[in-house]
Amino acid sequence: MKPRTKRLFFVLLALCCVGAASALITKAMKGNLAYLHTPEQVLAGEVPEGQVFRLGGLVKEGSLERSKTDLEARFIVRDNRNNEITVVTNKILPDLFAEGKSQVSRGKMAKDGLFYAEEVLAKHDAEYMPKELSDTLNKEHAPAPAKKGTYQ
């Protein structure tokens, strides 16, 4: 093989690899990105139905209820403007989970207006809230009138 054909071959090989990788990446990115939303954004209908997303906010004091027979737990997530959404989960709550503290859960809104979480995270230490969550919660919004979630 001539050096030039060989070089051409290697360039083509590299291009194929890059192309294949890009295709894989694009495909993999779809559906594996989970946006972080606050209850306010969810109640305002900013999240398309059936989409997996992460719901971030504070656990409302006194809202945690547990089933007497199985692992199911329900609690209310609220933001700084008193928008509230009820979360239902069948998973173990993390060590740091506590009423009045921040949490991020991943899951979907269902037709019944409840958020079904596949995973509940409380990734902060005793003092700090994750930066992305405090950013999102503190973002400037027109102060919405205090309301109970329309979903409930």
Place this chain on the structure above:
Amino acid sequence: MIPEIGHFALILALSIAIVQGVFPLLGSLIGRNNWVAIAKPASFAQMFFLSVSFACLLFAFLTNDFSVKYVANNSNSQMPTIFRISALWGAHEGSLLLWALTLGGWGAAVGYFSKGIPPIMLARVLSVMGLIGVGFMLFMLLTSNPFERLLQIPAEGRQLNPLLQDIGLAIHPPMLYMGYVGLSVAFSFAIAAMIGGKLDAAWARWARPWTNIAWMFLTFGITLGSWWAYYELGWGGWWFWDPVENASLMPWIVGTALIHSLAVTEKRASFKAWTILLCILGFSLSLLGTFLVRSGVLTSVHSFASDPERGLFILIFLLVVIGSSLTLFAFRAHKFRSVGIFSLVSRESGLLVNNVILIIMTATVLLGTLYPLIIDAFGSGKISVGPPYFNYVTVPLGTLLLITMGFGFFIRWKKDQPSRILKKIWIPLTVSLVAAFVLPLILISDFNVKTTLGLFLGSWVTLGALMWVVSLGRSPFKLPLSSWGSVIAHIGMAMTVIGITLVSIYDTEKDVRLEIGQSYDLAGYNFAFTNIESLKVDNYIASRATLDVTQEGKLVNKMYPEKRDYGRDQMPMTEAGIDAGFTRDLFAALGEPLGNNAWSFRIYHKPFVRWIWLGGVLMGLGGMLAAFDKRYRRTRKVIVKQTLPSSELKNSSDQVSGATA
């Protein structure tokens, strides 16, 4: 007094690093031998003062000197001694000191084990390492001094994060740092080669053992980290694609590519500019990893409290390092003409494919890791990239990589005949295919494409490695260490792949609610919750559950998962109960009390999970063996001879070594 000595020693180490970074390099350029000669003693002196500094901080931890702010924030007198030591690198300032000490140690080691390296080359290598040290020590002294004192001395210190009070964590960061920082040696060799404008087989022989050792530490560090996360975080996972895990994985992948590319550079005088580029990339990714962890820009289980000023400093340092080395590369790359030619079917081509795949893997992991940052920077929301993304991309690439790996053992350098290779591979190919299809059918009477693929890849690589080493036709005692290393490392890779495949497909996990007296069946095992008690240990109170695990009525083991309360606003800790085995692990973590004597449990059955770490240990071991090959020491005599003849002969040494290797 002692902390002040430590602080002072750190400043002295910085001054020495500045001298080490400037004079040997300048001297090598303008031909002043006495400046060149500074390099080695300077590297020893820098190491000495860094050790003094480190020892002083250690002393402060051991004596509970809470007048030192860093000690007061991370340690208290109730903690066991071992964790008061490891608390030193449990937070930002101390881990930077450990980093600097490691860098000093690598520099001194290069200085000490450098008998065959020409003084000019050595001076340049140590200068570059000195300059890196200057960056880190400035960073420490300006933004994060571990020796800072408190005016009001607290009677008792705060706690080290309980997660970090564990033996796995006592050794995981030092290992990882040895690896991260070790890549700076390869980087410094690359910069020195670019300054000199010459890159020959001898250079590759100097750089190879250092790269191997760094890679070994990185391998052990990552393996330890994975194992630690498995038993300590209580989630039972061994890899989460967490940004900080990715930050350690990327330099490892590039280091793997570099080891293979260096082999080609040494033996075939090819891939030269590419090797240099990999050296730069490897160390840059190490720095990027440090930036990601230290700046707190990413949400991760590893994030410490963030400080924008610190992040900015590392970012600027990163830009200076990458920018200057790539600029140098742009000016000097044309000098590194690869003279070794090779045809399409050759081991070089195989290793090229290896490198291309590994770099694409790095790029995809990098993209997935930084994507949330990029999206956030454009203001389009806060996102997280889930593990499926990484699995989706790395699994096909890894498959391709392992197929090539098996072929690689049978292909000759420079030029080979496809027909000759076919004759060689049909046996291992058939055996591994049969094994992959038949074994699952016999053992678990199940057919799953993914299992078959994983088993095939694992046995294909293992058989390839074994047949290659047998075909060398030497007795095991006369086999060069590098061959041993290669075989062991590749078999380790195969084991890890098999472990990952089996545990990903066949593991079962369940979160359950159990009252005392209740039990749960999982994967043929019965987990009975028989007791819960409260214990006071060292500096925590533990709630310890007892689970009787039975299989077909026979008691397998008793498991004692614990929940530990460290008090004082610290988070509780989950200590999993694990029944480890060669072919399966049983894992139980205690959740929380649910009232009525009921607790939540997380119960897992993980087949072959140990293979993942066992493979990691083998890989690291292989890397170490290869680094101690006699060849790297023997060649020093050859180099001395090579430097004697006229300069033309020196320039042609590439071809000479290429032809003889």
